[in-house]
Amino acid sequence: MGLLVVGSVAIDSIETPFGSVKDALGGSAIYISVAASYFTAPVRLVAVVGGDFPREHIRFLESRDIDVDGLQIVREGKTFRWGGRYHYDLNMRDSLYTELNVFEKFNPVVPSAYKNSAYVCLGNIDPTLQRQVLGRLGKPRLVVGDTMNYWIEHKPKELAETIKLMDVLVVNESEARLLTQEPNLIKAAKQIIKTGPRIVIIKKGEHGAVLVTEQTIFSAPAYPLENINDPTGAGDAFAGGFIGWLARTDDLSAENLKRAVVYGSTLASFCVEKFSVDGMKDLTYLQIQDRYRSFMQLSRFDER
Amino acid sequence: MGLLVVGSVAIDSIETPFGSVKDALGGSAIYISVAASYFTAPVRLVAVVGGDFPREHIRFLESRDIDVDGLQIVREGKTFRWGGRYHYDLNMRDSLYTELNVFEKFNPVVPSAYKNSAYVCLGNIDPTLQRQVLGRLGKPRLVVGDTMNYWIEHKPKELAETIKLMDVLVVNESEARLLTQEPNLIKAAKQIIKTGPRIVIIKKGEHGAVLVTEQTIFSAPAYPLENINDPTGAGDAFAGGFIGWLARTDDLSAENLKRAVVYGSTLASFCVEKFSVDGMKDLTYLQIQDRYRSFMQLSRFDER
Numbered sequence: 001m002g003l004l005v006v007g008s009v010a011i012d013s014i015e016t017p018f019g020s021v022k023d024a025l026g027g028s029a030i031y032i033s034v035a036a037s038y039f040t041a042p043v044r045l046v047a048v049v050g051g052d053f054p055r056e057h058i059r060f061l062e063s064r065d066i067d068v069d070g071l072q073i074v075r076e077g078k079t080f081r082w083g084g085r086y087h088y089d090l091n092m093r094d095s096l097y098t099e100l101n102v103f104e105k106f107n108p109v110v111p112s113a114y115k116n117s118a119y120v121c122l123g124n125i126d127p128t129l130q131r132q133v134l135g136r137l138g139k140p141r142l143v144v145g146d147t148m149n150y151w152i153e154h155k156p157k158e159l160a161e162t163i164k165l166m167d168v169l170v171v172n173e174s175e176a177r178l179l180t181q182e183p184n185l186i187k188a189a190k191q192i193i194k195t196g197p198r199i200v201i202i203k204k205g206e207h208g209a210v211l212v213t214e215q216t217i218f219s220a221p222a223y224p225l226e227n228i229n230d231p232t233g234a235g236d237a238f239a240g241g242f243i244g245w246l247a248r249t250d251d252l253s254a255e256n257l258k259r260a261v262v263y264g265s266t267l268a269s270f271c272v273e274k275f276s277v278d279g280m281k282d283l284t285y286l287q288i289q290d291r292y293r294s295f296m297q298l299s300r301f302d303e304r
Numbered sequence: 305m306g307l308l309v310v311g312s313v314a315i316d317s318i319e320t321p322f323g324s325v326k327d328a329l330g331g332s333a334i335y336i337s338v339a340a341s342y343f344t345a346p347v348r349l350v351a352v353v354g355g356d357f358p359r360e361h362i363r364f365l366e367s368r369d370i371d372v373d374g375l376q377i378v379r380e381g382k383t384f385r386w387g388g389r390y391h392y393d394l395n396m397r398d399s400l401y402t403e404l405n406v407f408e409k410f411n412p413v414v415p416s417a418y419k420n421s422a423y424v425c426l427g428n429i430d431p432t433l434q435r436q437v438l439g440r441l442g443k444p445r446l447v448v449g450d451t452m453n454y455w456i457e458h459k460p461k462e463l464a465e466t467i468k469l470m471d472v473l474v475v476n477e478s479e480a481r482l483l484t485q486e487p488n489l490i491k492a493a494k495q496i497i498k499t500g501p502r503i504v505i506i507k508k509g510e511h512g513a514v515l516v517t518e519q520t521i522f523s524a525p526a527y528p529l530e531n532i533n534d535p536t537g538a539g540d541a542f543a544g545g546f547i548g549w550l551a552r553t554d555d556l557s558a559e560n561l562k563r564a565v566v567y568g569s570t571l572a573s574f575c576v577e578k579f580s581v582d583g584m585k586d587l588t589y590l591q592i593q594d595r596y597r598s599f600m601q602l603s604r605f606d607e608r
Contacts, residue, residue, distance in 0.1 A: 220603075298521060
């Protein structure tokens with residue numbers, strides 16, 4: 001089948017009240033690919049880094065069976081760098097710096113071997129680039145896309161054109177509201193559905209996620225973690241787990257979409273337990289299954 | 305068994321972007337009692353109103369089999385009045401006025417016929433009064449209590465003494481965080497459990513509710529309503545549906561507590577569809593069962 005992931009690759013420095021990391025692996029394409037790699041292989045990564053990108057990170061990606069043929073290395077450039085600090089309430093963070101570096105002129109080249117990819121995940125990058133990637137592919141079975149406030153505010157037209165081409169839009173609460181000017185999340189999701197995607201997933205962080213289609217609504221809880229160390233990448237890990245499961249099963253039925261949402265939530269829950277991608281570094285499939293079942297326990301009730 | 309409800313009875317004037325009501329029935333004890341009345345009868349109401357309290361409201365309470373023997377009428381006084389205006393984002397509201405009137409000197413007298421009540425719901429009033437009510441009762445099987453930011457900030461010691469006596473504390477997200485100074489909701493709930501209640505329910509509005517005990521966590525979704533007209537009383541309707549179901553079934557098992565949370569969410573979802581208590585005025589038990597099943601649909605997923 002083949003899953004293609006495009007997005008950013010970054011070197012992150014992150015501080016939270018519970019610790020910090022310096023020069024750690026980050027970026028939307030990384031979190032998506034690593035999460036998806038637990039379900040399908042190889043994951044085809046389209047992204048760009050500079051000559052400073054540590055070899056150990058490449059080796060890690062390869063160890064997860066992530067195909068780096070589409071990872072451009074601009075020898076004379078520097079990798080995208082981001083620094084952030086989270087508040088005691090982890091829902092709030094400040095960006096300390098954002099150095100786009102080679103990411104600023106990213107031209108996503110799709111290796112010819114990737115063009116038949118059936119599953120495509122467009123991580124959060126300029127919507128024009130997301131659309132370019134789609135233009136360079138055959139006819140994927142499913143396109144999942146993410147975006148962020150910045151593009152909603154600064155490139156609304158380009159974003160609308162790109163969203164039209166997505167099957168699934170994955171956004172967080174504030175993005176859904178900003179995109180539609182509608183505070184009611186269900187109404188917001190249904191408005192988005194009218195503009196193209198047939199599925200909208202709204203990520204609500206500690207409140208879980210909601211999947212909305214024309215016919216169904218599915219509400220998944222968040223895993224009740226007491227020890228969250230670093231929320232960075234949770235949304236991308238969600239998207240990666242979601243599309244990874246779908247690529248593995250190649251089943252787009254309503255029931256399987258629900259399972260995919262829970263697998264997405266599962267990977268996101270592992271992600272935030274540690275810094276950077278450490279929470280998803282060496283999970284076993286059994287651990288993932290166990291947590292999936294815990295999600296069932298968490299939300300199941302019966303009739304009487 | 306007998307369910308006793310104590311709290312405020314008010315005359316509310318409410319504006320939302322979708323309409324308004326003037327001089328409508330409101331107050332925590334009202335929303336709790338009306339919601340509970342769909343499960344158990346009679347509901348014993350302990351509260352106070354003034355001589356201006358409309359007879360039609362009394363008739364409505366009686367029509368719902370709510371016992372008003374414990375409803376003090378201070379002939380020369382005026383009923384508690386509240387006016388509020390909600391923003392387009394219904395999560396935000398401004399209080400326009402709060403006239404305590406007879407509520408300011410409320411001394412909850414418990415009729416002797418009520419003293420054997422097995423189920424007690426302490427609506428949001430001064431924690432000293434909540435404790436007084438408990439002191440005037442026998443040994444209830446279950447005490448459910450609510451509170452609000454005001455008491456957490458202004459009467460923390462009295463509140464702590466009262467919370468100690470509750471089996472179930474029902475609070476919203478911000479109250480849980482304020483009470484514990486802990487942003488992580490699961491940790492906050494577990495901290496509260498150490499101070500007395502063996503069950504903590506955190507209401508999260510449009511994100512549902514979480515029930516936390518020493519052993520279990522249960523996450524219930526919110527019903528995905530597209531048309532919310534008036535959020536007033538949703539939390540009280542939740543508490544009423546919750547304790548009403550428990551009083552009806554007299555079963556405090558973990559599985560039945562989960563059902564009670566969903567019945568609470570069910571009543572809250574009906575409550576917010578209309579203004580004041582209109583959404584809970586003439587439901588049928590079949591409607592309630594249907595919505596309970598919709599909650600199951602909404603959150604159910606399987607394994608593969």
